[in-house]
Amino acid sequence: MNENLIMGEIMKLIGSTTSPYVRRIRLLLNDEPYEFINLDIYGEGRDELRRTNPTLKIPVLIDGDQELYDSRVIARYLGQKLGLETLTWDQENQLTLIDGANDSAVTMLLSERSGIDTSQDAMFYNLQRERIMTTLRTLSAMVEAGQFKQWNYPAICLYCLVDWLDFRDLVDFSEVDSLVAFRDGHRGQPGVGETDPRAA
Ligand SMILES: N[C@@H](CCC(=O)N[C@@H](CS)C(=O)NCC(=O)O)C(=O)O
Structure with missing residues (x-):
């Protein structure tokens, strides 16, 4: 027990x-x-x-x-x-990529909610948009290379990022559609349906 x-x-x-x-x-x-x-x-x-x-x-x-x-x-x-398995350094790097995209996307959302035009050509927003796409492109290539197949903590974090970006309509996934396929392939994992932010 x-x-x-x-x-x-x-x-x-x-x-x-x-x-x-x-x-x-x-x-x-x-x-x-x-x-x-x-x-x-x-x-x-x-x-x-x-x-x-x-x-x-x-x-x-x-x-x-x-x-x-x-x-x-x-x-x-x-x-x-x-007693879960310790993350490898490569998995730690995966988390850093996921968090890089997630932190920048949270910044974009809070800015939009503050009435700021985040599509403007301003250094701060250009940096956030660039980081979101460089990290997502890297994560998408990792998915295409067969990573994130196992439902472990890095895969959970990637799932939560992709599903939240979609929920908040924060990115255009056309360039990184492997991420959407990854999300769709894991919809049935334990707890995913119950924690859907759309049901909040
Ligand atoms: N590095 C933190 C980030 C957590 C984070 O940014 N959480 C958001 C909610 S999605 C938050 O609390 N934001 C409040 C704020 O930025 O004022 C973590 O991994 O827990």
Whole structure:
């Protein structure tokens, strides 16, 4: 039996149903008992976020006395706790590519929501658009070369990125359509349907 159940304590994951960084941890925790605390971080849940994480970002994992910020750190913690395979350096690089695209896309979305025209010819937005496409092209070539076939943490993170970019309509996938095929091929994986941000 899971040690949390024996201790009468359960891990808490603080996040939102629309965040791709939170979804990856929900998918990693699919077989584990945990409580999901769904916050509207830009609305009524902001005070709870302020009390929880000074970086004002989600996800946050609370396991007993241990608080963890950042999906990458949370995944490492869960990997040790659950005895999952350690990521290889190549897999770490895959995560860096995925996070590079994801962080820039979050910046674009927040800018658009702030009324900024992100298609303008301005250095900051040119850099974000360039990074999103260079990372996606590299990830698409990796998929075409047969990587990400196994449903492991890097594949989960790629799935969450691609599905979120599609959900938010943030990129033109015509140049990187292998990523859409990858996403479509993994729709039936455990927990994917239940964590669909469109159902939020
Ligand atoms: N590096 C962080 C990124 C997390 C992140 O950016 N989360 C977004 C939600 S998708 C967030 O909390 N954004 C709040 C903000 O940027 O103010 C991680 O991997 O957990």
